Amino acid sequence: GGFSKMASPKTLPKDAQVMIQILKDMGITEYEPRVINQMLEFTYRYVTTIIEDAKIYATHAKKSNVDADDIRLAIQCRMDQSFTSPPPRDFLLEVARQKNQTPLPLIKPYTGPRLPPDRYCLTAPNYRLKSLQKKTSSSAGRITVPRLSVGAVSSRPSTPTLGELMRKLYVYTTSTPSTPTVQNVLINPSLIGSKNILITTNMVSQNSTSDSSTLKRKHEEDDDYDAL
Amino acid sequence: MAAVQDGQIEPESEKEIKSETLNDATGNHAAAVGGLLPSSPVSTASVGASNSSKAAASEDQQTLLAVLQFLKRNKLVESADILRREAGLLEESDDAQGSEGGRDELGGASADEGGEAASLFSRVTSATGASGIATGPAPSKVAQGSEDQPDVSVVLSAYSQQGDPALYQMYYSGLKKFIESVLDCHRAELSQLFYPLFVHMYLELVYNNHEQEAKEFFEKFHGDQECYYRDDLRVLSGMSKKEHMRGNETLLDFRTSKFVLRISRDSYQLLKRHLQERQNNQIWNIIQEHLYIDIFDGMPRSKSQIDSMSGSLAGEAKREANKAKVFYGLLKEPEIEVPLDDEDEEAENEEGKPKKKKPKKDSMGSKSKKQDPNAPQQNRIPLPELKDSDKLDKIMYMKEATKRIRLGPDNLPSICFYTFLNAYQGLTAVDITDDSSLIAGGFADSTVRVWSVTPRKLRAVKSATDLSLIDKESEDVLERIMDEKTASESKILYGHNGPVYGISFSPDRNYLLSCSEDGTVRLWSLQTFTCLVCYKGHNYPVWDVQFSPHGYYFTSGGHDRVARLWATDHYQPLRMFAGHLADITCTRFHPNSNYLATGSADRTVRLWDILNGNCNRIFTGHKGPIHSLAFSPNGKFLASGATDGRVLLWDIGRGLMIEELNGHTDTIYALKFSRDGEILASGSMDNTVRLWDAVKAFDDIETDDFTAATGHVHLSENSLELQLGTYTSKSTPVIHLHFTRRNLLLAAGGYNP
Numbered sequence: 003g004g005f006s007k008m009a010s011p012k013t014l015p016k017d018a019q020v021m022i023q024i025l026k027d028m029g030i031t032e033y034e035p036r037v038i039n040q041m042l043e044f045t046y047r048y049v050t051t052i053i054e055d056a057k058i059y060a061t062h063a064k065k066s067n068v069d070a071d072d073i074r075l076a077i078q079c080r081m082d083q084s085f086t087s088p089p090p091r092d093f094l095l096e097v098a099r100q101k102n103q104t105p106l107p108l109i110k111p112y113t114g115p116r117l118p119p120d121r122y123c124l125t126a127p128n129y130r131l132k133s134l135q136k137k138t139s140s141s142a143g144r145i146t147v148p149r150l151s152v153g154a155v156s157s158r159p160s161t162p163t164l165g166e167l168m169r170k171l172y173v174y175t176t177s178t179p180s181t182p183t184v185q186n187v188l189i190n191p192s193l194i195g196s197k198n199i200l201i202t203t204n205m206v207s208q209n210s211t212s213d214s215s216t217l218k219r220k221h222e223e224d225d226d227y228d229a230l
Numbered sequence: 231m232a233a234v235q236d237g238q239i240e241p242e243s244e245k246e247i248k249s250e251t252l253n254d255a256t257g258n259h260a261a262a263v264g265g266l267l268p269s270s271p272v273s274t275a276s277v278g279a280s281n282s283s284k285a286a287a288s289e290d291q292q293t294l295l296a297v298l299q300f301l302k303r304n305k306l307v308e309s310a311d312i313l314r315r316e317a318g319l320l321e322e323s324d325d326a327q328g329s330e331g332g333r334d335e336l337g338g339a340s341a342d343e344g345g346e347a348a349s350l351f352s353r354v355t356s357a358t359g360a361s362g363i364a365t366g367p368a369p370s371k372v373a374q375g376s377e378d379q380p381d382v383s384v385v386l387s388a389y390s391q392q393g394d395p396a397l398y399q400m401y402y403s404g405l406k407k408f409i410e411s412v413l414d415c416h417r418a419e420l421s422q423l424f425y426p427l428f429v430h431m432y433l434e435l436v437y438n439n440h441e442q443e444a445k446e447f448f449e450k451f452h453g454d455q456e457c458y459y460r461d462d463l464r465v466l467s468g469m470s471k472k473e474h475m476r477g478n479e480t481l482l483d484f485r486t487s488k489f490v491l492r493i494s495r496d497s498y499q500l501l502k503r504h505l506q507e508r509q510n511n512q513i514w515n516i517i518q519e520h521l522y523i524d525i526f527d528g529m530p531r532s533k534s535q536i537d538s539m540s541g542s543l544a545g546e547a548k549r550e551a552n553k554a555k556v557f558y559g560l561l562k563e564p565e566i567e568v569p570l571d572d573e574d575e576e577a578e579n580e581e582g583k584p585k586k587k588k589p590k591k592d593s594m595g596s597k598s599k600k601q602d603p604n605a606p607q608q609n610r611i612p613l614p615e616l617k618d619s620d621k622l623d624k625i626m627y628m629k630e631a632t633k634r635i636r637l638g639p640d641n642l643p644s645i646c647f648y649t650f651l652n653a654y655q656g657l658t659a660v661d662i663t664d665d666s667s668l669i670a671g672g673f674a675d676s677t678v679r680v681w682s683v684t685p686r687k688l689r690a691v692k693s694a695t696d697l698s699l700i701d702k703e704s705e706d707v708l709e710r711i712m713d714e715k716t717a718s719e720s721k722i723l724y725g726h727n728g729p730v731y732g733i734s735f736s737p738d739r740n741y742l743l744s745c746s747e748d749g750t751v752r753l754w755s756l757q758t759f760t761c762l763v764c765y766k767g768h769n770y771p772v773w774d775v776q777f778s779p780h781g782y783y784f785t786s787g788g789h790d791r792v793a794r795l796w797a798t799d800h801y802q803p804l805r806m807f808a809g810h811l812a813d814i815t816c817t818r819f820h821p822n823s824n825y826l827a828t829g830s831a832d833r834t835v836r837l838w839d840i841l842n843g844n845c846n847r848i849f850t851g852h853k854g855p856i857h858s859l860a861f862s863p864n865g866k867f868l869a870s871g872a873t874d875g876r877v878l879l880w881d882i883g884r885g886l887m888i889e890e891l892n893g894h895t896d897t898i899y900a901l902k903f904s905r906d907g908e909i910l911a912s913g914s915m916d917n918t919v920r921l922w923d924a925v926k927a928f929d930d931i932e933t934d935d936f937t938a939a940t941g942h943v944h945l946s947e948n949s950l951e952l953q954l955g956t957y958t959s960k961s962t963p964v965i966h967l968h969f970t971r972r973n974l975l976l977a978a979g980g981y982n983p
Contacts, residue, residue, distance in 0.1 A: 029464040087477045088770055088790035091487075094808035098792065101806045102843025107797070109612045109782065115740075115762075116614070116782060117753075122801035123763050 017042055052076045395440040398431050398447055401513050406454070408504050416497040418533040422540065423501075423517070425455050426489035430520040432466060433475070433485050441470050458541050458853035458874070479791070480543070480812045480832070487811065488522035490545035494530040498523060524548050538890060539851050541874075543811050543832035547848035552885030554846045556837065558865045559605025561613075561822045566621050566628075604883065606824045611840055613823060614782040620738060626665070630971035637909045639923050639954055643975040649962050650980040656729075657980030659744075660966035663735045666976060668756070670742055672730030678723040678744045680756065687717040691757045723754050725761045732774040737781045741798070745772035751786050753798060767794055767803050773815045778823045783840075785826055787814030793828045795840055807838045809845050818859040827868055829856030835870050837882065849880050851887055860901035860910070867928060869910055871898030877912050879927055889927045892949040893920050893956070900977070902967040909954065911975055913964025919977055921954040 014022075021038050053068070055076035060068040088094075109116075117123050294317050301310040405427070409420045428451055435444035452463050465481075468474070475481055493501075505514040517523075526549070539546050601607075616624070637643050650657045650671055659672035662683075670680045682688050689712040691697070700710045728747030735742055741762075742754040751765040751772060770789035777784045783804075787793040791810045794803035812831035819826055825846070826838045835856055837847035854873030861868055867888070868880045877891040877898060891912070900913035903924060910922040962979040969975055 028468055029461075081477065085477060086769075087479050090479060091483045091791070091808070091811070094790075094792055094806070098806035098808040098843060101803070106611055106804060106841070107800070109614050109797075111615065112617055115755075116797070116799040118763060118799055118801040124761050 017045075021045075048080075052080060055079065395435055395438070395443040397512070398435060398443065399450060401516075402427065402431065402447070402451055405505075405513050406451075412497075412500060415530045416500055418536055419493050419497040419530045420501055421533075422491050422493070422536060423521070425459055426491070426521055426545065427513070427516065428452070428455060429462070429466065430485070430489075430516065433481065434516075436469060436475060437472055437485070439472055445470055456537075456540075458537075461854070462543070483811045484543060487544060489520060490522045490524055490548050492524045492526060492531075492539075492546050492549075495525050495527050497530050498525050521545075522548070538887065541853035542834045542850040544834065544850075546850045547834075547885075551845070551848045554839075554844070556839075556846050556882055557604060557606035557610070557822070557824060558820070558882045559602040559822065560865050561605060561608060564616060564624075566624055606822055611824055613780045617738075623665075623738065627971060630665075631905075633972050634905060635973045636906070637904050637973055638925070642921055642955055643904065643909065643911075643969070643973055645919060645957055645975045645977055647959060647962070647964075648976060648978040649959075650978070653980035655980065655982060657965065658729050658731050659733045660978040661733045661735050661742075662966065662968040662976060662978070663739050664737060664971070665739070666968065666970040668735065668739065669978065670733050670735065670744075671978075672733045672744055672746075674729040676724075676726040676728055676730060676746065676748075678726070678730055678733060678742070678754070679720055680723065680742065680759070681720040687719060688721050688759070689713060690716040690721075690759050721759045723759060723761065725752055725754075725764075726750070728771070731772065732776070732786075734775050734777045734784065736777045737779060741777075743775050743777060743784055745775035745786055745788070747771040749788070751775050751784075751796070763798070763801070765796055765801065767796075768792070773813060774817045776817055776819060778819045779821055780823050783819075783823065785817045785819065787817040787828055787830075789813045791830070793817050793826065793838070795826065805840060805843050807836075807843055807845070809836060810834070812855075815855055815857055816859050818861060820861055821863065821865045827859050827861070827870075829859050829870055829872070831855035833872070835859065835868070835880070837868070847880075847882065847885050849878070849885075849887065851878050851890075852876065854897075857897055857899050858901040858912075860903055862903050862924065862928075863905060863907045867924075869901050869903070869912075871901050871912055871914070873897040875914065875916075877901065877910070877922070879910075879924075889952070890949065891922055891927075891952060893953050894918065896963075899963070899965045900967040902969055902975075904969050904975075905971065905973050911967050911969070911977075913967050913977055913979070915963040917959045917961060917963055919957045919959075919964050919967070919975075921957075923952045923954050927952055 018038050021041050025033065025037075025041070052073065053076070056068050056072035059072045059075050060066075063072070065072070117125070120126065294313075298310055298313055298317075301307075301313060405423070409417060409423070412420060432444055432448055435441075435447060448467060452467070455463060465478075469478070469481070502514075505511070505517070522545075524546075635641070635643070648669060650660075653671075653673065656674035657671055658674050660669065662669050667682065667684050667686075668680055668688075669683055670678060672678050680688065691711050692700075692713040696713070697711060700707070704710060723742075723744075726744065726746040726748055727750075730744050730746045732745045733742060734744075735756075740756055742756055743751060744754065745751045749766065749768045749770055749772060751768075752761050753763040753765070754760065755762050765786075768786065768788040768790055772786050772788035774788075775784060775786045783795060783797050785793060785795050791808065791813060793807040793810075793814050795805035795807070796803050807826065807828065810828065810830040810832055814828045814830045816829035817826060818828075820837075824840055826840055827835060828838065829835045833850065833852045833854060833856065835847075835849040835852075836845050837849075838844065839846050849868075849870070852870065852872040852874060853876075856870050856872040858871040859868065860870075866882060868882055869877055870880070871877045871894075873896075875892070875894040875896055875898065877894070878887055879889040879891070880886070881888050891910075894912065894914040894916055896915035898912050898914045900911075902911050903909070904911070908923075908925050910924045910927075911919060912922065913919045959977075959979065961983055962981050964977050964979045966978040967975065968978075
């Protein structure tokens with residue numbers, strides 16, 4: 003399904019007619035009419051990219067006109083960039099030969115899900131800001147901490163920069179003098195999956211220091227965990 | 231031919247000949263040059279010595295030859311002479327061992343593209359290296375000296391084509407006329423030459439920038455080729471310039487690899503005699519360069535026999551390619567004590583050992599203590615040990631197995647079709663768990679969706695803090711870890727960057743694998759419904775992925791023509807299986823997890839040994855890219871389905887084709903054997919599911935000495951008898967089939983109005 007009658011070839015622009023002919027020569031007989039437009043768009047985009055590149059090369063070579071060599075170079079560079087092809091067979095055979103020489107590794111007894119080291123997994127906790135909290139009262143040395151809430155974020159690989167940013171804020175938070183209005187963040191790296199869990203707790207000021215030390219310890223664990 | 235005998239040719243004539251390369255009056259360029267090397271009669275003696283040269287020496291030799299060639303090309307004739315004399319150059323540039331070593335070493339060089347000339351040269355010469363003709367004595371060596379010619383012309387062909395491009399048409403029509411004139415019994419066999427010769431000559435012309443001649447050559451002869459090569463010819467017709475070939479790795483590999491033909495000794499002698507007389511040396515040279523003729527003693531094959539085995543891009547398989555021992559037996563099942571239920575009316579066994587009637591599982595009954603000679607050792611490849619949950623699964627399996635229906639020609643399975651609605655042709659992959667409780671679909675919009683087939687909804691595991699609150703010692707801890715709030719009929723998994731082309735559930739239902747056009751394979755947890763690992767290795771679309779029947783290992787195959795074996799806890803592949811000429815479209819594990827079958831767009835099926843990465847079997851016969859594979863439950867047989875609408879059955883142990891099942895009219899995307907191997911179900915793009923009688927097909931194997939020795943089968947034309955039923959859906963192509971543990975057939979496809 004999906005193949006409907008095309009517009010009469012006479013009413014189509016010449017480019018489209020040429021494209022239809024090309025498709026026919028390559029043996030493609032059934033296609034939706036939109037395909038012609040998509041192919042033409044691709045052709046236009048490709049040709050303009052090549053010509054633009056060729057113009058850059060020509061100016062670089064201090065030529066006033068773009069000539070065939072520039073075009074050839076432009077095509078080749080683009081080919082190596084976007085239209086790469088798989089490695090040649092002899093290279094693959096050689097790589098395969100080396101790889102297949104090492105014996106299969108023995109399997110350790112079950113100690114949990116058999117997954118690669120954590121840095122190769124996508125199981126690191128993720129962070130997400132929900133909203134910023136307005137300052138209630140200002141005093142020197144107080145840090146405004148954005149309120150973070152429980153959120154099950156969909157499985158996306160964690161962005162290290164954001165995580166680091168949050169971690170920095172977190173550390174900063176714990177070292178400030180505790181006040182009743184400071185909100186501490188409990189970050190719980192999930193060991194099971196990349197469940198992204200953040201829970202805010204309103205800690206009472208007296209307990210905050212002790213809590214901050216436990217939290218800090220957890221944070222270090224977090225570091226160790228990631229460094230495995 | 232007189233020029234051949236004459237060892238003395240002045241430099242001037244050489245120059246003349248060189249400049250007239252393109253409009254060659256003599257029409258025997260190679261022959262003339264062959265006579266050029268002055269030491270030709272003398273060097274035949276030293277050729278013997280060179281035959282045992284080591285790889286390094288041969289590499290130096292080839293470099294020398296390349297330099298010599300360069301000098302000649304630039305008309306530095308006297309320098310060429312001096313070099314030749316000083317280096318004591320031998321014309322016999324290759325021998326079997328030397329070139330293979332050369333190929334390995336130069337292969338690396340050519341990959342780096344250190345000098346296009348050298349790599350080009352090495353590709354061409356290493357292709358000839360393997361002694362092309364597996365005959366006994368080479369009689370003409372002393373007599374004519376023309377045996378030296380092919381090697382010289384090979385050397386030359388790196389830079390100039392063999393013979394005059396304008397005369398290629400003449401060579402080809404000459405061969406055509408000859409083959410049409412031979413006896414009927416030989417004609418079918420010799421006609422196999424047409425296609426590879428045509429393609430190689432055409433590629434030769436294109437590669438050497440003779441666009442016009444190439445086009446004319448193609449126009450004249452493409453109609454003569456077999457109909458099943460039509461797709462290849464269409465691809466070829468689109469390439470008329472050398473630049474067109476550049477990105478097409480498949481054609482480049484085709485050009486440098488040898489097309490294998492199986493010809494009987496009589497036909498071969500006929501051919502050889504004809505080509506070595508008169509002015510047919512050109513074709514002979516080309517044949518020796520590009521074809522590998524595997525000679526067998528016996529009756530020439532008939533056209534139908536040849537047709538059934540040919541069609542692949544690399545010709546047929548050499549006989550010794552299919553001779554390695556393959557351990558196709560099944561692994562022993564572990565003995566598990568089954569707790570007896572009240573509902574079963576079996577007599578109680580004191581030991582608690584399973585004594586229930588099981589239709590097939592003889593290994594379970596632990597009756598045969600000794601090792602099946604055809605089964606691999608238990609520890610041949612490391613396999614994960616059984617966890618408690620796995621043991622429970624196995625017990626469930628055995629219980630269900632007792633309730634299994636025995637299928638047969640008079641007891642066909644019921645078929646339940648799961649139609650994916652509103653997929654808008656975007657459904658690209660489906661998998662069902664072994665116990666038929668979950669279905670997953672991979673879509674062109676890069677999502678993976680998992681549905682629960684049973685009324686039980688899908689739940690994700692609770693968050694970490696909630697988990698710390700539950701009672702870990704309670705009986706139903708496995709229920710308590712699930713978060714009721716997340717219960718739903720289906721779950722969507724996001725993560726891929728392109729259409730998802732393959733999915734596979736793990737046997738323990740904890741993980742799901744998916745592979746996609748973005749070149750990655752992702753492992754998803756079915757307990758948290760999040761992505762755990764992203765395996766990067768293929769940089770090109772991955773077409774198929776499958777977990778091993780024992781879990782832990784999985785395999786993937788894609789556009790880069792390599793299949794990889796991974797383990798879930800290694801971020802890099804453990805094994806790489808390279809050898810196919812085109813994309814790998816389908817990968818399947820053998821039931822004993824020791825072997826891997828791959829089907830490819832080069833129309834061959836290969837069986838690989840996981841232990842050492844060797845290719846143990848090459849099965850040719852399909853006329854189109856292979857899209858589905860299925861191992862029989864007993865591990866002995868393999869079924870494959872392709873775009874040509876045929877299902878082929880292969881005997882793994884003997885490496886033979888057993889049966890050809892015709893019936894489908896479009897690509898077959900799904901193949902499955904029933905649980906006990908009695909019925910083979912196939913699903914195709916022509917919206918049908920067909921059932922075939924597997925027991926009958928495997929009983930009909932005729933084995934005689936000839937078959938065993940040569941690998942030629944005589945297929946009985948009884949596809950119709952073997953077909954047990956055809957079931958059409960309204961307008962839904964079938965892309966997945968699954969037999970439940972009780973032998974109910976489930977089919978899946980996306981509705982395509």
